[in-house]
Amino acid sequence: MAPKQQTVTVAGRKLKLTNLDKVLYPKAGTTKAEVIEYFQTIAPVMLPHVRRRAVTRKRWPDGPGTATDPKDAFFRKNLEDSAPSWVPRLGLQHSDHVNTYPLAEDEAVLAWFGQVAALELHVPQWRFDAAVTPFIPQDQDGEPPVAERRNPDRLVLDLDPGPGTDVTDCAQVARWCRELLDDIGLPSVPVTSGSKGIHLYAALDGSYTSNQVSEVAKELARSLEADHPKNVVSQMKKTARKGKVFIDWSQNNANKTTVAPYSLRGRPQPWVAAPRTWEELEDPDLGQLTFHEVLERVAEGTDPLADFGRYTDPSDADSPAMAESVPKKTEQKTTDIEDALTKYRSMRDAAKTPEPVPDDSPAAREGDPIFVIQEHHATALHYDTRLERDGVLVSWAVPKGPPLEVGGQGLAVQTEDHPIEYAEFEGTIPKDEYGGGEVSIWDSGTVEIEKWEDKKVVFVLHGQPEGGLGGKPRRYALVQTDDKGKDWLIRLMKDQPKQTTVPETQEKTSTHTKSSSRKPKNKPKSEPAPLPDPLPSPMLATMGTAKDLRGEDWIFEAKWDGYRILSAVHHPTGEDNAGTVELRSRNGKDYTTVFPELSELADLAPPDTVLDGEVVALNSAHRPDFGLLQRRGRLTKKREIDRAAERIPVHYMVFDVLHTAEHGDLTDRPYTERRQILRELVTSGKQVQVPEDLGDELDHAMEVSEELKLEGILAKRAQSTYRAGKRSDDWIKIKHDxxxxxxxxxxxxxxxxxxxxxxxxxxxxxxxxxxxxxxxxxxxxxxxxxxxxxxxxxxxxxxxxxxxxxxxxxxxxxxxxxxxxxxxxxxxxxxxxxxxxxxxxxxxxxx
Structure with a gap:
C-alpha cells in the first residue's frame, strides 16, 4: 500500500504527492500512485511527442468512475495557480486573450500531471517557436513570454466508429488511409486511441502551415468517402455516421488538439492511446490496450513511434535532429530541354507499348499551347493532366480528376514530362508495362498560362464543348505542397472566366489540338437572354454554428422565418403593357395567386429577371411570424386570399439574383458580384424589399439579428457560386437556439x-x-x-x-x-x- 502523502524528487525537482492510495479507476482498482508511476515509466517514449507543445489537460479529480457511474471531468488550458514554480510555461495569443500553457519537458511535469489527476494530455500538431526560452518562475522574473507557433510537424487523422461499427472497422479504414498517405510520400503509424477508434500519424518536415495540412487531410478524407461511401463519412454530422467510420480531419486545425500518444484516457478501464504496428491492425480481435499492457510492450522494445519526428532544439548541439517525414526522392524534372524526355524514354520500351516514344529531342511547336486530360485506368483510376511548356507536356496524375466546383481541390502528383505527341494518345498500355491499363481522352484543347512559378502554376483550360470540363473555360491553380516538387494540390479558383457560348453554326471537329483553338464568341447584347424554363430549384444552406465558419471570406445576412420563394418577372403580354410575376416555392409549388400583393415586383425589376428570396408575414410587433404566414399560405379561394392580403400582407425579402436579360445565367458568378447586380437592378417597394446584408463581422451580425428578434443569420462565402438545388456548406444557417x-x-x-x-x-x-x-x-x-x-x-x-x-x-x-x-x-x-x-x-x- 502506497503512503497517502510524501515528497519526492523527480528530475531534480521536489514535488509533494497526496492521496496516493485514492482509487481513480474503480473497475481496475488503479490508484493515483500507479498513475504517477505509469507517467514516470512511460516518460522516455512519451516526452518526444509532447515536448514544446501547449498541453491541455483533462482532469478527473475523483477518477473517471465506471460506465454506469461516470464522474465529472473538466478541461484545463491555462496553467493552474497552484502549479509548482518549476513548471516551464509559455503564453499563446488567442483571438482576444492570452493563455499560459505548461510545457511537458521532463518527467517532473508528467508526475505533477498525475498528482492533479490530469489523466488525458491533449496537444496540437504544432510546437512553440524554439527561439523563445520557456519561462520558469523560480529561475526568472516577470511574466511568461508569448511565443509563436511553428508549422505543424505531423498530420493526424482521427478514425471514429459510428453506431454499428467498432475498432476493427476503423482498422480497415486505416489501411485505406495508409495507401493514400503512402502514395503522397507520408508513411503513417496507427495509434489505438484508448477510447473507441484509431488515430493515424504522419510526420511532416514543418514546411507547411496548419491550413495547408488541414486542406490535404480534408481532401484525403473526402477521397476515402468517395471511394467507400458505405463505410466512410467525412462530414461532422453525427446523424450521418450510422454504420460508418468518421474520418475527422479537422484536428489538423491550429486551434485543435489530439490526445497525445501514450496518454491515459478517462474511460472505465485505464486504457492508453497506444502506438501500434500495422500487423497488429490485422488482428480480428483488435482492442484497446491498458497501461499495464503498454508498459510491457515498451519494456520489450516495442515502440512503433520510435523513429517518428522528434523535437529539435537548435541551442542543444547534442539534440537529435527531427526525423524527415517525407522520403527523399530523386529529382525527376530537368531544366535542359534536350534532356526533358530522358526519364520518359527510360520508363518505356517502344517495342512493347503503343505510346509514342520519340527518339529525337522535343522540338518547338507553333500555335497556342495545348493541354490534354486523359482518363487512365491503371492500378487505380486517375486523370493525367498535361500542360504544354517548352516543347513537352508537363504532367500531373490527379486521382479524382480536376475539381469542377469553385473552391474544390484535390491531390495531384507530378510525374515525368511527356512528349507533345501524347496529347492524341488513346489505347491500351500492356498490363506488365509501366502505367499498364486503358487510356482515353477526357478533355483537351488550349491552355492559357497566367503564372508559372517553381511552386505554383495558374492556368485557364479551354476544352471541348462535350468534354469533361463541361464545355466552358476553367481557371485552375496547381500548388506544390512538398519541397521535393512531387506533391501538389489542384484547385478550381474562385475567380472564374466568364461563361461563353459556341456559335451554333461553327463546325465541330474531332481533332483535339485543332478544335480547341476556336474562340467562342459572346452573344450580342441586343439579344436578351430568355428566362430559364422551368425555374431552377433554390440553393440550400446547411445548419451549423460559428465553429463551422472556416476562413474569413464570409458575408452575413438576416435569416427570415418564412417561405423560400423564387420569382420570375415575365415580359408584358396584355394591353396594359404590364409584366407578370411568377412565384415558386422550393419544391416547385405555384404561389403566384396566393400572394397577389407581390405582383408589384413587375414594377421594380426588369423583365427576364429571376430572383431568390423569402416571403414573410409580420405580426403586430413588425417581426416575422411563421404562424401568420402559414394561415396565408393555406388559402386557395380568391375571395379569402384578397381579404387576407389586406389583413395580413406579406413581404418579399430578396437576397439573390440568378438571371437577367442583360447578363443571362448568373449562377456561376460570385455571391458578391450577384449582390452588386441585385442592388443595381431591383428597387425596393411597398411589399418587396432588398435588405442590406449584416456585414462581415459575425458578432455584429448576431447582435443585430437578436435585436430584430430574428431566428438567426445566414453566413455566405463571398466568392460562392449559386448551386441550384444543392445543399452546400458555402451557405450556413446559424440560429440563436x-x-x-x-x-x-x-x-x-x-x-x-x-x-x-x-x-x-x-x-x-x-x-x-x-x-x-x-x-x-x-x-x-x-x-x-x-x-x-x-x-x-x-x-x-x-x-x-x-x-x-x-x-x-x-x-x-x-x-x-x-x-x-x-x-x-x-x-x-x-x-x-x-x-x-x-x-x-x-x-x-x-x-
Missing amino acids: NHADVVIIGWRQGKGGRAKTFGSLLLAIENDDGDLTYAGRVGTGFSDAELTEIRQQLEKITRKTPPVDDVAREDAGDATWVTPKLHAEVKHSGITRDNRLRHPAWSKLRD
Whole structure:
C-alpha cells in the first residue's frame, strides 16, 4: 500500500504527492500512485511527442468512475495557480486573450500531471517557436513570454466508429488511409486511441502551415468517402455516421488538439492511446490496450513511434535532429530541354507499348499551347493532366480528376514530362508495362498560362464543348505542397472566366489540338437572354454554428422565418403593357395567386429577371411570424386570399439574383458580384424589399439579428457560386437556439386535456443518404390550435408499422405510426450519445 502523502524528487525537482492510495479507476482498482508511476515509466517514449507543445489537460479529480457511474471531468488550458514554480510555461495569443500553457519537458511535469489527476494530455500538431526560452518562475522574473507557433510537424487523422461499427472497422479504414498517405510520400503509424477508434500519424518536415495540412487531410478524407461511401463519412454530422467510420480531419486545425500518444484516457478501464504496428491492425480481435499492457510492450522494445519526428532544439548541439517525414526522392524534372524526355524514354520500351516514344529531342511547336486530360485506368483510376511548356507536356496524375466546383481541390502528383505527341494518345498500355491499363481522352484543347512559378502554376483550360470540363473555360491553380516538387494540390479558383457560348453554326471537329483553338464568341447584347424554363430549384444552406465558419471570406445576412420563394418577372403580354410575376416555392409549388400583393415586383425589376428570396408575414410587433404566414399560405379561394392580403400582407425579402436579360445565367458568378447586380437592378417597394446584408463581422451580425428578434443569420462565402438545388456548406444557417429539421413518424396518445390530440410526437432526422433515424419525441411547445391541427393531419397518413427500425422500446409502446410526410422544426439543447435530441421543444411545422 502506497503512503497517502510524501515528497519526492523527480528530475531534480521536489514535488509533494497526496492521496496516493485514492482509487481513480474503480473497475481496475488503479490508484493515483500507479498513475504517477505509469507517467514516470512511460516518460522516455512519451516526452518526444509532447515536448514544446501547449498541453491541455483533462482532469478527473475523483477518477473517471465506471460506465454506469461516470464522474465529472473538466478541461484545463491555462496553467493552474497552484502549479509548482518549476513548471516551464509559455503564453499563446488567442483571438482576444492570452493563455499560459505548461510545457511537458521532463518527467517532473508528467508526475505533477498525475498528482492533479490530469489523466488525458491533449496537444496540437504544432510546437512553440524554439527561439523563445520557456519561462520558469523560480529561475526568472516577470511574466511568461508569448511565443509563436511553428508549422505543424505531423498530420493526424482521427478514425471514429459510428453506431454499428467498432475498432476493427476503423482498422480497415486505416489501411485505406495508409495507401493514400503512402502514395503522397507520408508513411503513417496507427495509434489505438484508448477510447473507441484509431488515430493515424504522419510526420511532416514543418514546411507547411496548419491550413495547408488541414486542406490535404480534408481532401484525403473526402477521397476515402468517395471511394467507400458505405463505410466512410467525412462530414461532422453525427446523424450521418450510422454504420460508418468518421474520418475527422479537422484536428489538423491550429486551434485543435489530439490526445497525445501514450496518454491515459478517462474511460472505465485505464486504457492508453497506444502506438501500434500495422500487423497488429490485422488482428480480428483488435482492442484497446491498458497501461499495464503498454508498459510491457515498451519494456520489450516495442515502440512503433520510435523513429517518428522528434523535437529539435537548435541551442542543444547534442539534440537529435527531427526525423524527415517525407522520403527523399530523386529529382525527376530537368531544366535542359534536350534532356526533358530522358526519364520518359527510360520508363518505356517502344517495342512493347503503343505510346509514342520519340527518339529525337522535343522540338518547338507553333500555335497556342495545348493541354490534354486523359482518363487512365491503371492500378487505380486517375486523370493525367498535361500542360504544354517548352516543347513537352508537363504532367500531373490527379486521382479524382480536376475539381469542377469553385473552391474544390484535390491531390495531384507530378510525374515525368511527356512528349507533345501524347496529347492524341488513346489505347491500351500492356498490363506488365509501366502505367499498364486503358487510356482515353477526357478533355483537351488550349491552355492559357497566367503564372508559372517553381511552386505554383495558374492556368485557364479551354476544352471541348462535350468534354469533361463541361464545355466552358476553367481557371485552375496547381500548388506544390512538398519541397521535393512531387506533391501538389489542384484547385478550381474562385475567380472564374466568364461563361461563353459556341456559335451554333461553327463546325465541330474531332481533332483535339485543332478544335480547341476556336474562340467562342459572346452573344450580342441586343439579344436578351430568355428566362430559364422551368425555374431552377433554390440553393440550400446547411445548419451549423460559428465553429463551422472556416476562413474569413464570409458575408452575413438576416435569416427570415418564412417561405423560400423564387420569382420570375415575365415580359408584358396584355394591353396594359404590364409584366407578370411568377412565384415558386422550393419544391416547385405555384404561389403566384396566393400572394397577389407581390405582383408589384413587375414594377421594380426588369423583365427576364429571376430572383431568390423569402416571403414573410409580420405580426403586430413588425417581426416575422411563421404562424401568420402559414394561415396565408393555406388559402386557395380568391375571395379569402384578397381579404387576407389586406389583413395580413406579406413581404418579399430578396437576397439573390440568378438571371437577367442583360447578363443571362448568373449562377456561376460570385455571391458578391450577384449582390452588386441585385442592388443595381431591383428597387425596393411597398411589399418587396432588398435588405442590406449584416456585414462581415459575425458578432455584429448576431447582435443585430437578436435585436430584430430574428431566428438567426445566414453566413455566405463571398466568392460562392449559386448551386441550384444543392445543399452546400458555402451557405450556413446559424440560429440563436439549437434547431433541428425533423420528420414526424408517429404520435403517442395524450391524456387529460390532450386526450383528443396527442401527448408527444415521435421524430426522425434525415441523414445525407436520405435515410431516417429515430431522434426522440417532443411533447412541449404546442399551442392548442397546433395540437388540433397536427392531429387532424396525422390522422390522414396513419400506417401499421414504424417507418424506422431504431425507435426506443419505451417510446414505441403506445405509438400510432404515420407515413413520414410532415416536416417540422424543433428547438433542443444538444444531441445525446445515441443521437437523440436533448430536451426538444416544438417550433413549427414546415412547408
